[in-house]
Amino acid sequence: MGTEVSKVKQILRGQMRQALAELSDQERAWSDGELIQRFLDHPKLAQAQTVMLYYGVGHEIRTEGLIQTLLDQGKTVCLPKCLPENQMEARAITSLEDLAPDRYAIPAPKDTCPVVEREKLDLILVPGLCFDSRGSRLGQGGGYYDRYLEDYDGVTIGLCREDFFQVNLPREPLDAWVRFVLTEEGQVWPMGTSAK
């Protein structure tokens, strides 16, 4: 808090939000479709039975269709639920009707949905305003995912609109990495390697 890097991130966050807001509906719809298809085609998703997605709102990638598709495929689909002190947990849903707006107006699992331990999650789709070539991300500024992903051992994937992809985002020591970044054009991280 209050470090130079966190100030730079805050400014960058504002710029990214503004640029994302300026995208036309057509650009957004095209890019959402491509990104979701890349994710659906990803071999790590095929291997995963229990996945944590997020419910995209505002300038984020629309994930409602993706959530339904993975439910229809018989996967165990979890979404994040915010807890006090910027903590988060995963809860499994069986339909989009299991969701209700949380304190940020983001649809989140109702209290009747079962909590799924983090260690049971094969794959986490991580939200972010943008990602960089090393798999670093710029989130919404709550630090929820940084805390949640600390020491997480499974597969993490970020979807990033190509025009927002960064070479080197400013990083703080606690910032979480993702293993794979997918853009509309393909997988840009990890560059041609076969990271787990």
Ligand SMILES: Nc1nc2c(c(=O)[nH]1)N(C=O)[C@@H](CNc1ccc(C(=O)N[C@@H](CCC(=O)O)C(=O)O)cc1)CN2
């Ligand atoms: N779709 C989605 N769900 C998600 C996340 C996400 O990024 N996307 N989260 C990922 O963490 C968690 C919610 N995190 C959030 C963190 C901050 C704000 C927020 O409104 N922030 C303030 C400014 C905060 C700041 O910059 O200091 C704002 O935007 O006005 C909203 C959600 C859990 N669910």
Ligand SMILES: Nc1ncnc2c1ncn2[C@@H]1O[C@H](COP(=O)(O)OP(=O)(O)OP(=O)(O)O)[C@@H](O)[C@H]1O
């Ligand atoms: N593991 C952690 N333990 C304690 N504090 C943390 C941890 N990770 C991040 N923080 C703190 O949380 C605050 C927000 O972090 P940051 O700006 O990286 O959020 P973000 O990754 O953009 O947000 P989000 O994950 O909610 O999308 C910072 O003050 C950071 O120091």
